[in-house]
Amino acid sequence: MSQTPENLVEQVEKSAKNLSQPPLEQWHPELSGDMDLRISRDGEWIHKGKPLGREAIVRLFSSILRREDDGEYYLLTPVEKWRIQVEDTPLLAHSLDVEGSGNKQVVRLTTNVGETLEVGNEHPLEVGSYEDSGQPRPIIRVRHGVDARLTTAAYYDLAKHVVEQMIDGKAVLGVFSHGNFYKIG
Template identity: 45%
Template sequence: MPSTPPTRDPMQSLLDAARQAGDGLPPVDKWHPDYCGEMDMVIKRDGSWWHEGTRITRDRLVRLFSTILRKDDDGIHYLVTPVEKIGIEVEVAPFIATRVDVVGEGKDQSLVFTTNVGDLAEAGQDHPITVEVDEETGEPTPLVRVRGKLDALMARPVFYELAERAVEHEGVMGVWSGGEFYPLGAV
């Protein structure tokens, strides 16, 4: 009688994939080409990519561009190759966190975010969660670091899911991931 292979926990597989995220991407942080100017490219708040006023609708092209994107210490986003560095505009964040999966629970849980371009990021020291609040409107802008200095804006349902999981810690509501507590707002 043939033996059946042991089944692997799908959530553990997701966590393992998130921990290997970035493997195989171009080493844009190691490339230091000359600055070549600006390109009329914009990544809008909704995660859509636009070139010269026209939306880029080919997902594979967006994914390709996303792999050579870098944000430098000057706060500017660049498309970087070994021979070129071109500035582009990013309205809020270059990616959208379209999904969050929870592995474990309580202080031991891990939150794994999936972006609109297929990146995975396990919130923790290397992938912190931040929530910026507009002083005038009070509207939150929830972000998770994906790679380098590149963030993903959490889609509203993703942020609502985090808010539902929020717990109080030292007078602040937030979530745990990777042994770190991330404030989402005051109690």
């Protein structure tokens, strides 16, 4: 069976009415197959070679996306599980807001699907690097193994809030959010 975005939307809407986030942790269907859906590095969702035209479908799909222990990404419904391709991270964090200062500050990031996340225990920030270039790869955990990569502009905005902390006798650069210190460099 060839799955379409519209069919998945219908299934999710039936099973997750009035829920802000579908209960993916309760859904464990067998693999239905591979869907011809790819999320490009720049955050574009492409189905059968064409961008998904409806923002509402992208927002819904982001809520039913899970990365599993095998490192693969899947769109889930209570009865179907479709593997998709992701070039880097499925979501982007494009704007940053900081409230407060010092270890009392709170860093908020807004994703390309309109979700605002506060950096903290539930949504930790991590700055790794790309293996091929060594360039920074700042990400925030969203949920279910899914991350959002900070865009260059958001990363530069974050850099304005970097402070130095002594950790194990060494100076470390990072930012505070919700009382936690997140290493940047």
